[in-house]
Every structure is written in structure tokens, then in C-alpha cells.
Amino acid sequence: MPMQSLKSRFFYYVIKRKLAQMRALNLSLTDSRALQEMNAPTMFKIPKGILIDNIKIKGLQGLWLRPQSQKHQGLLIYLHGGAYIQGSINTSRALAANLALAANTATFSIDYRLAPEHPYPAALEDAFEAYCELLEQNPGVPIALTGDSAGGGLCLALALKIRDSGMIPPAALALLSPWTDLTLSNITHKTLAKVDPFFQTTEPLSKAALAYANGQDKKLPYISPQFANFEKFPPTLIHVGALEALLDDSLILAQRMSEAGVEVEVKVYKGMWHVWQVFAGLFKEANESVAELGSFVRNKLQVSATESIE
Numbered sequence: 001m002p003m004q005s006l007k008s009r010f011f012y013y014v015i016k017r018k019l020a021q022m023r024a025l026n027l028s029l030t031d032s033r034a035l036q037e038m039n040a041p042t043m044f045k046i047p048k049g050i051l052i053d054n055i056k057i058k059g060l061q062g063l064w065l066r067p068q069s070q071k072h073q074g075l076l077i078y079l080h081g082g083a084y085i086q087g088s089i090n091t092s093r094a095l096a097a098n099l100a101l102a103a104n105t106a107t108f109s110i111d112y113r114l115a116p117e118h119p120y121p122a123a124l125e126d127a128f129e130a131y132c133e134l135l136e137q138n139p140g141v142p143i144a145l146t147g148d149s150a151g152g153g154l155c156l157a158l159a160l161k162i163r164d165s166g167m168i169p170p171a172a173l174a175l176l177s178p179w180t181d182l183t184l185s186n187i188t189h190k191t192l193a194k195v196d197p198f199f200q201t202t203e204p205l206s207k208a209a210l211a212y213a214n215g216q217d218k219k220l221p222y223i224s225p226q227f228a229n230f231e232k233f234p235p236t237l238i239h240v241g242a243l244e245a246l247l248d249d250s251l252i253l254a255q256r257m258s259e260a261g262v263e264v265e266v267k268v269y270k271g272m273w274h275v276w277q278v279f280a281g282l283f284k285e286a287n288e289s290v291a292e293l294g295s296f297v298r299n300k301l302q303v304s305a306t307e308s309i310e
């Protein structure tokens with residue numbers, strides 16, 4: 001296995017210190033959301049070669065990110081992270097744009113509703129509405145799904161709902177450190193807490209899970225996809241860091257998908273933390289992960305487009 005880059009080590013310690021300082025401020029959810037909205041555009045830059053359009057789809061605010069060089073059919077839906085309680089198309093646009101560029105695929109980022117104002121199933125309903133609308137607007141065009149953290153979990157829930165509704169399934173799923181177990185029963189939530197810059201305790205995720213589930217059983221597959229039946233599920237690629245409390249959320253998910261006969265691969269990046277891909281363009285491991293996820297999406301969309309023609 002190649003050595004971890006010195007630059008990524010530097011970023012790890014900087015992020016760990018900055019997040020500890022943020023936790024010490026004990027901001028309200030409202031203030032935390034506002035700070036994230038303010039800081040994200042200056043911290044994370046949009047890569048060159050992307051055309052951006054703000055639109056509404058089924059009443060949802062959305063963002064089209066279109067690579068200027070795109071030459072093949074296919075669409076990608078991106079669902080942002082934020083533990084279902086924060087994040088937006090604005091805070092995540094740089095990561096979504098890098099994934100769109102790597103996949104060379106027009107990508108639609110959705111501003112789904114957030115808890116606690118809009119608990120489950122609001123986010124899933126919004127994602128499903130957007131998928132249905134894109135299918136209707138683009139007949140015969142394959143669609144893939146990608147998302148990070150809670151957005152990765154939402155991709156899984158969306159794919160389950162699509163399958164259960166008997167609709168045309170996504171061509172593939174590309175997941176970045178997905179949050180798949182809102183019961184927080186996986187052991188790495190405790191064993192890796194000390195090295196995880198984001199989740200030093202289970203308290204933040206526990207509060208977010210309570211807000212999102214809003215009294216529903218957190219083991220419901222649409223809430224915690226780890227507990228789902230993965231029969232007839234799309235090909236899936238998962239990237240996760242070795243230094244994150246959600247490591248088991250990916251490993252156990254991949255194991256259960258494999259047992260159900262799903263084409264699935266999970267890649268664990270040494271020395272990486274939760275959704276390190278936001279730093280694409282700044283160090284090797286972020287660039288490599290985004291490139292691999294994009295290549296996977298692009299190839300699966302091409303296969304799906306070819307099969308639909310035949």
C-alpha cells in the first residue's frame with residue numbers, strides 16, 4: 001500500500017484542531033448552519049470546466065453542475081452530507097463539482113429538506129421526487145447516485161425506495177463515507193472516536209439521528225440502510241477513511257450487500273478521515289478517491305446506456 005502523503009497528514013492535524021475549536025464554541029444549530037454557509041465558498045473552490053445553473057425541480061432548489069467536455073449520455077444525482085440537519089447545495093457545491101468533473105457527467109445537486117424542521121421521511125421524499133422528475137424529463141437516460149455521509153445513506157435509502165416502487169433503478173451508487181446505521185451500534189463509533197476529527201463522541205450523531213427519525217424506529221431500512229434487504233441492488237462503490245468512526249458503517253454495509261449478491265467494492269483509505277474528498281485539488285488521496293469514484297460512475301453509466309440501446 002502506498003505511503004500516506006505528508007500533505008494529507010498536515011491537513012488531518014489542522015482539521016482536527018479546527019474542529020475541536022468549533023466544538024468548544026458550542027454553537028446552536030442555526031449558528032452552525034450560518035457559519036457553514038459563510039465559510040464553504042471561501043474554503044472550497046469550484047474546479048474549472050464546470051457550468052453551474054440554479055434551478056427548481058418539483059419545488060426543490062437544485063444545482064446543475066455540467067462539465068463543459070461532457071460527450072456521453074447519463075446523469076448523476078448528488079446528495080450532500082450534514083447528518084440530515086445541515087448542509088446545502090451551496091456548502092457542498094465544490095465537492096459535487098469535482099465529482100461531476102471526474103465522472104464527466106451532468107450532475108444535479110438537491111437541496112433536500114432538513115431535520116428537525118422536516119424530519120424523516122422529508123429528505124427521502126425530496127430525493128425520490130427529484131429522481132422521478134429527472135427520469136420523466138430524460139427518457140432512456142441512465143442515472144447514477146452519489147453522496148457523502150448522510151447523503152450517502154440517503155442515496156441508499158433512495159435506491160431502496162426506487163426498487164420497492166418498481167421503477168427503473170439507478171445505474172450505480174458511488175458513496176463517500178456513508179452514514180448507514182443511525183442506531184450507532186457499530187463498534188468503530190467507539191473504537192475510532194479518539195482519532196476521528198469529527199466524531200470524538202457519539203453525542204452529535206445521536207442528537208442528529210433523534211432529530212431525523214423523530215420517533216420512528218431508527219432500524220427502519222429507509223432510515224438506517226445497513227439493515228436493508230439488498231436484493232436486486234445496483235452496483236456500488238464505497239470509499240471510507242481508516243480514521244473515522246463511521247468505518248464500520250461502510251464495511252458492514254458492503255458485507256451485507258455482497259451476501260445479497262450485489263456487485264460491491266469498499267476501499268479503505270489509510271490515514272483518511274470523514275469525507276476527506278472535500279479537499280480534492282489539495283492533496284493526493286483526495287484527488288485519487290474522487291477520480292476513482294468518477295471513473296466508476298462514468299463506466300457504469302456507459303454500460304447502462306449501451307444496454308438500453310441494445
